[in-house]
Amino acid sequence: MDTATEKHSLTTLRDRLADYMDKKGLRSTAQRRLVTELFFKSDGHLSIEDLWAKVRRRDPKVGYATVYRTLKMLAESGIAYERKFGDGVSRYEVAHEDEHHDHLICTECGRIVEFEDEEIEKLQEALAKKAGFRLTRHVHELYGHCRDCQAKASA
Ligand SMILES: [Zn+2]
Numbered sequence: 001m002d003t004a005t006e007k008h009s010l011t012t013l014r015d016r017l018a019d020y021m022d023k024k025g026l027r028s029t030a031q032r033r034l035v036t037e038l039f040f041k042s043d044g045h046l047s048i049e050d051l052w053a054k055v056r057r058r059d060p061k062v063g064y065a066t067v068y069r070t071l072k073m074l075a076e077s078g079i080a081y082e083r084k085f086g087d088g089v090s091r092y093e094v095a096h097e098d099e100h101h102d103h104l105i106c107t108e109c110g111r112i113v114e115f116e117d118e119e120i121e122k123l124q125e126a127l128a129k130k131a132g133f134r135l136t137r138h139v140h141e142l143y144g145h146c147r148d149c150q151a152k153a154s155a
């Protein structure tokens, strides 16, 4: 995703968040804003602990519970995707508009690689159609050992 598209997407997500908080009567506190902004700036798949570490570097007073609750709120409002990659840890990533990718996960070191493949997407659509489904979403996760871990194992 290029910088201009990402900027545009973040503006849309910020607006959506403001609407959501309005509707739910949630207050925008300085701590919540800090957590949200650092989440938007990060790329990849952050656990609550990961994001909390980033937040504490900026403001040591922010507690784990604030980060936890803010991420839950972002997930509920559709601004973050909550992912669980087999190890039971929730990881969060920004739910950019009009963007979709799936994941390869290394079960040795936990590396997460994103992929998007038009052929696979089309096959999934076709397969669902054959079964009489209209897809609304999908999650495609491939588990294995990354190149580095294979090299380490054979060394
Ligand atoms: Zn690995």
Ligand SMILES: [Zn+2]
Pocket (backbone or CB within 6 Å): 044, 045, 093, 101, 102, 103, 114
């Ligand atoms: Zn991802």
